[in-house]
Amino acid sequence: MHFSKLFLPTLKESPADAEVISHKLMVRAGMIRQVASGIYSILPLGLRVLRKVEQIIREEMNQIDGQEVFLPSIQPAELWIESKRWDFYGKELLRIKDRHNREFCYGPTHEEVITDIVRKEVKSYRQLPILLYQIQTKFRDEVRPRFGIMRGREFMMKDAYSFHADEEDTQYTYKKMAQAYTNIFKKCGLDFKQVQADSGTIGGNFSHEFAVLADSGEDDIGFCESCGYASNLELAESKPPAPPAPLATSEDIKEVETPGQKSVEAVASFLNIPTRQIVKTILFENENGLVAGLVRGDHEINLVKLKNLIGCEWLEPAEEKAISKHPELHCGYIGPIGIDLPVYADCEISTLQSFVTGANKPSTHFTGVQVERDLKIKKFSDIRTVKTNDPCPHCEDGRYQVKRGIEVGHIFILGTKYSSAMKAVYLDQEGKEKALIMGCYGIGVGRTAAAAIEQNHDDRGIIWPINLAPFKVVIIPVNYSNEDLKVVCDNIYDQLQKTGIETLLDNRSDRLGAKLKDADLIGIPLQIIVGAKNLSAGQVELKIRKTNESRLHPYPKFINDIPNVLKEL
RNA sequence: CGGGAUGUAGCGCAGCCUGGUAGCGUACCUGCUUCGGGAGUAGGGGGUCGGAGGUUCAAAUCCUCUCAUCCCGACCA
Numbered sequence: 318m319h320f321s322k323l324f325l326p327t328l329k330e331s332p333a334d335a336e337v338i339s340h341k342l343m344v345r346a347g348m349i350r351q352v353a354s355g356i357y358s359i360l361p362l363g364l365r366v367l368r369k370v371e372q373i374i375r376e377e378m379n380q381i382d383g384q385e386v387f388l389p390s391i392q393p394a395e396l397w398i399e400s401k402r403w404d405f406y407g408k409e410l411l412r413i414k415d416r417h418n419r420e421f422c423y424g425p426t427h428e429e430v431i432t433d434i435v436r437k438e439v440k441s442y443r444q445l446p447i448l449l450y451q452i453q454t455k456f457r458d459e460v461r462p463r464f465g466i467m468r469g470r471e472f473m474m475k476d477a478y479s480f481h482a483d484e485e486d487t488q489y490t491y492k493k494m495a496q497a498y499t500n501i502f503k504k505c506g507l508d509f510k511q512v513q514a515d516s517g518t519i520g521g522n523f524s525h526e527f528a529v530l531a532d533s534g535e536d537d538i539g540f541c542e543s544c545g546y547a548s549n550l551e552l553a554e555s556k557p558p559a560p561p562a563p564l565a566t567s568e569d570i571k572e573v574e575t576p577g578q579k580s581v582e583a584v585a586s587f588l589n590i591p592t593r594q595i596v597k598t599i600l601f602e603n604e605n606g607l608v609a610g611l612v613r614g615d616h617e618i619n620l621v622k623l624k625n626l627i628g629c630e631w632l633e634p635a636e637e638k639a640i641s642k643h644p645e646l647h648c649g650y651i652g653p654i655g656i657d658l659p660v661y662a663d664c665e666i667s668t669l670q671s672f673v674t675g676a677n678k679p680s681t682h683f684t685g686v687q688v689e690r691d692l693k694i695k696k697f698s699d700i701r702t703v704k705t706n707d708p709c710p711h712c713e714d715g716r717y718q719v720k721r722g723i724e725v726g727h728i729f730i731l732g733t734k735y736s737s738a739m740k741a742v743y744l745d746q747e748g749k750e751k752a753l754i755m756g757c758y759g760i761g762v763g764r765t766a767a768a769a770i771e772q773n774h775d776d777r778g779i780i781w782p783i784n785l786a787p788f789k790v791v792i793i794p795v796n797y798s799n800e801d802l803k804v805v806c807d808n809i810y811d812q813l814q815k816t817g818i819e820t821l822l823d824n825r826s827d828r829l830g831a832k833l834k835d836a837d838l839i840g841i842p843l844q845i846i847v848g849a850k851n852l853s854a855g856q857v858e859l860k861i862r863k864t865n866e867s868r869l870h871p872y873p874k875f876i877n878d879i880p881n882v883l884k885e886l
Numbered sequence: 887c888g889g890g891a892u893g894u895a896g897c898g899c900a901g902c903c904u905g906g907u908a909g910c911g912u913a914c915c916u917g918c919u920u921c922g923g924g925a926g927u928a929g930g931g932g933g934u935c936g937g938a939g940g941u942u943c944a945a946a947u948c949c950u951c952u953c954a955u956c957c958c959g960a961c962c963a
Contacts, residue, residue: 326896328896328897328898328913329897329898329912329913329924330897330898330912331898332897332898333892333897333898333899333955333956334892334955334956334957335956336956336957351955353954353955354954354955354956407961407962409961409962409963425963426963457962457963459961459962459963460887460960460961460962461957461959461960461961461962463956463957468962468963514963526963535962535963536963634960724963727963759963761963795921795922796921796922827924828920828921828922828923828924828925829921829922829923829924830921830922830923830924830925831923831924831925832923832924833922833923833924834923834924835924837923846922848922849922850922851922858922
């Protein structure tokens with residue numbers, strides 16, 4: 318490709334509305350332009366990169382016998398009503414009506430459509446398993462889109478869906494899929510982790526997330542460098558506490574006045590005790606009313622863990638309205654003693670000797686509280702969020718590290734959630750009708766490209782991992798109107814093209830500086846700079862974008878070495 | 887959905903407080919010079935000041951409404 322023909326509107330300055338690096342650089346590098354909040358046009362350079370990601374994904378999906386399909390973006394409401402998600406999905410689902418006033422939605426995901434296809438065509442265990450995938454645009458009407466195409470409303474996504482006769486086969490595909498994902502993200506040049514994850518509203522009971530470590534990530538990832546255990550912080554397990562020592566002294570429970578001391582920190586400094594000697598009582602609301610969760614004062618309660626422990630439909634921090642219906646509850650002074658609510662406690666609580674809690678009386682706390690004697694706990698479990706330096710639950714001396722991660726992929730075992738709701742069944746060997754067991758496996762294509770930029774850039778611009786680079790090589794003549802240089806550049810270009818190396822020839826009349834700036838910005842891995850001085854000595858300059866390392870090579874001999882140079886990048 | 891901010895030339899911004907015929911940088915067009923890290927110089931084109939209404943002799947500027955975008959939070963995968 319000749320630069321002069323490429324539609325590549327690069328910018329010197331970052332757009333005012335971009336916050337994270339990948340967003341700024343994608344706009345500056347002429348890859349994307351915003352059309353509306355969370356909706357972007359992908360320009361030629363951007364599309365080249367997305368296609369690279371897609372192609373890597375396709376190869377790996379096909380490798381494990383996935384078959385590509387293309388599904389409708391507009392889906393009829395009936396299917397969503399059948400799966401019960403028409404109501405459940407809420408405002409994220411963009412609903413539209415056709416001219417006959419029939420209801421549709423723009424697909425945020427395709428479980429319904431794919432399940433509908435499979436249930437109509439699959440009748441027997443002999444036809445299973447089936448693995449279908451699609452790479453398409455989806456739309457989720459996010460409350461707050463941000464960070465460019467990292468979290469847009471319209472986004473390109475690969476989703477794969479698998480259908481199985483039994484659990485074992487599902488697990489088998491799940492594992493193959495995890496391996497395929499590992500291959501994909503490695504090929505994309507990403508530093509990532511496969512982490513244990515919650516399955517959220519997609520449903521199902523088993524899931525992993527692929528997270529690219531980056532400060533701009535929106536997920537918190539807890540991991541242990543010693544044993545490799547990694548989990549989304551929503552689920553990251555705490556190490557079970559050592560069994561409690563026998564009670565040293567039997568302290569009596571006492572009421573103390575603590576006027577105005579509502580937070581853990583305030584109470585701790587008021588009573589001059591460490592925060593770990595206080596037990597926090599946090600109220601939540603679910604479909605059955607209020608529940609209470611207890612964690613140590615220096616810990617944070619984990620909503621996802623608590624929700625999974627209770628096994629409720631939904632769980633949210635209690636709102637004032639719900640609390641005010643219980644006259645015995647006084648915000649800031651709530652405690653587990655004498656409240657008529659189910660109380661769930663973190664395991665660590667069971668090892669505390671004597672501690673402070675709210676007394677359910679304004680301006681009053683209890684001291685000297687003991688678990689056995691004073692508390693009625695419905696269940697003890699791990700319901701706190703781990704922190705950096707917490708001990709790892711899976712090895713001897715490991716410690717947690719907590720870092721931000723970008724969720725680029727997520728794989729789930731769905732079980733029969735959709736197949737039972739939508740009556741997707743098959744006949745087994747005994748002729749019995751059974752619900753199909755499903756798995757689903759997503760990758761954010763645009764997000765993967767954005768994540769690659771987050772991890773690979775410098776102050777001059779993007780540094781594409783070789784497999785994502787829109788062009789492998791850019792040829793930069795110091796002056797293309799110089800006939801000698803032109804002949805040489807054209808020759809290098811032709812030869813590289815013949816070898817199948819994607820090459821960009823910067824034939825613009827701009828000065829060298831401008832061309833170099835653009836080459837750096839758009840992140841082409843290898844720059845070939847052709848100038849009169851070097852050429853008169855029979856040499857051209859090869860510059861590696863990543864290292865900024867530059868060397869002279871003999872022309873034209875060096876052309877044959879280019880494939881090897883690229884291999885090492 | 888709650889809190890905060892912004893909207894002026896393609897892009898980045900000033901002007902608004904204190905109303906009086908819209909400016910800077912960059913990009914763009916033309917000429918000359920220059921040509922190894924976003925050149926210099928001379929000239930030139932481009933703006934319903936997000937939209938609607940109001941106050942006023944006069945509104946980018948003041949008031950009301952509205953739309954859009956961004957940030958923080960809640961939410962979500």
